[in-house]
Amino acid sequence: MMKSVANTEFNNLRINAESFDVKSIRQDFPILKTKVYGKPLVYFDNAATSQKPKAVIDRIVRFYETENANIHRGIYHLSELASDAYEGARDIVQKSINAAKREEIIFVRGATEGINLVASSWGRANLKAGDEVLISQMEHHANIVPWQLICEEKGAVLKTIPVDDSGELILEEYHKLLTQKTKIVSIVFVSNSIGTINPVKSIIGSAHKLHIPVLVDACQAAPHLSLDVQDLDCDFLVFSGHKVFAPTGIGVLYGKEKFLDAMPPYQSGGDMINTVTFQKTTFKEPPYKFEAGTPNMSGAIGLGAAIEYVHHIGRQNIHQYEQTLLKHATEKIGAIEGLKIIGTAKNRIPVIAFTVEGAHPLDIGTMLDFEGIAIRTGNHCTQPLLARFGVSATCRASLAFYNTVDEIDFFVEALAKVIKKLKD
Amino acid sequence: MAASKTIPEIEEEIVEEFEMLGEWPEKYEYLMNIGKHLPRLPETAYNEDNKVRGCQSNVWMITKFEGGKIIFEGDSDALLVKGLAALLIRVFSGHSPDEILAANLDFLERIGLQEHLSATRGNGLLAMVKQIKFYALAYKAKMTA
Secondary structure, three states: OOOOOOOHHHHHOOOOOOOOOHHHHHHOOHHHHOEEOOEEOEEOEOOOOOOOOHHHHHHHHHHHHHHOOOOOOOOOHHHHHHHHHHHHHHHHHHHHOOOOOHHHEEEEOOHHHHHHHHHHHHHHHHOOOOOEEEEEOOOOHHHOHHHHHHHHHHOOEEEEEOEOOOOOEOHHHHHHHOOOOEEEEEEEOEOOOOOEEOOHHHHHHHHHHOOOOEEEEOOOOOOOOOOOHHHHOOOEEEEEHHHOOOOOOOEEEEEOHHHHHHOOOOOOOOOOEEEEOOOOEEEOOOOHHHOOOOOOHHHHHHHHHHHHHHHHHOHHHHHHHHHHHHHHHHHHHHOOOOEEEEOOOOOEOOEEEEEEOOEOHHHHHHHHHOOOEEOEEEOOOOHHHHHHOOOOOEEEEEOOOOOOHHHHHHHHHHHHHHHHHHHO | OOOOOOHHHHHHHHHHHHHOOOOHHHHHHHHHHHHHOOOOOOHHHOOHHHEOOOEOOOEEEEEEEEOOEEEEEEEEOOHHHHHHHHHHHHHHOOEOHHHHHHOOOHHHHHOOOHHHHOHHHOEOHHHHHHHHHHHHHHHHHHHHO
16 A cells, blocks of 8 residues: 655745736746747647646656665565655646546556557457458547557558548547447547537447447647546556656556456556466566566656646636636637638637648748747647648647746747738 | 869858858858749649658758759748758769768758757758758769669
């Protein structure tokens, strides 16, 4: 039974959980003070990666300054501290997504590794020729390619749920695609390219009627929405730490106990074994069965601190604030002449993807950079989705709870100037 | 039509011109302006075969071989990439395969573009250079065949 370790970095936070004071919140993020070409940074690329609060940075520093040792191995005090901190982070993750057991939380490098783990370990043991794997047209490449590879290996078939012009899944088609041949559904909760929030709970419900398990890619959901794996009843869920204000190189794969127990190991080596002889090696139970080698200890601990930071601000507060940002941004950006917003689903996170007639995203992004504005341009690792909308590249502004209405206004003004210059 | 200057001479000219420019924003403006003057290719040239891969935008490149010299023409739907294409065409077009293959690319670093134009920026600079060298190799092989 692991002790839970207090993250004392929150004692000095200036935020008030009852109200949303974005000015105070911004003080918590050191990088937001950076200047770019002498201008204040306007960071609108949160879907790519998030910025980190001082509380997370300090927690990692504290780990390295006072607790660092290899976990699970030593009998000495420092190793115990490190193990408690690492396992304490697992408990924090479990609570934050309402998983029934801590054994259902596996630390991985990121969502990409999580999906690869399931496709490889679950896929190899469960897929055979003629079986179908169902994903959607709006998936990130990380939720396409691992399935393509395992389907090729096993002779299984990859099917895709189509997306309509507003960027929503066509659910009638989904129901047609769910058949006795479907062995797993792997679906994104929130699109990184166009911000659509999918009705994953009912998608899971429909799949479960046919006893089909579902993996949810929650990478873009985790920073913006509450996750409750028992309420969703998903069978697997992945998200990456670096998108939720935590370090890079850490992520979570949640899997229901019955699945993880039955799955063979993914990577092997130290720490995931019980006994090793040259005749036979036996493996540990989950989660350790899937955590070979020395893990990203500071990453996991940083993730725990980030989850607690967000919890401190309040999920509801964040959601309400972000929806006002989304509304303001959509109105202002949408009003620019010649600009088309790609992805106008009814339920969205604050991600706005757009194209402009006669101006290439690469040029727009480059010129906005000169004003200190960071947006993303390109295909956002969703080439099939962009092809569906008939474009090869878009501009994407993706906001977080430390962005402001003033930043949006500044962005819109700069964008209008840039477009005018490019069209001249 | 043969160029009268050598590749190294043209590269020196460009380095001098860029010395008068300031930071990356000014250099980008310069590239944008030369890009605006890049003539459009014949309509039939805008096909998959002529595309240069490795860029966020669409880039097309065609060549002619006249009097032992390769003439390069290019276009893109992004202004920055048009500017880069114009720069490369200025350096490499109208020269023999051997001259092109022997040319080094230090000048890109000396004009301060290297750091801004890495493969990750997706603006196709490296891809276009590779394509130019590849054409030179192909024409040289044809010549000696």
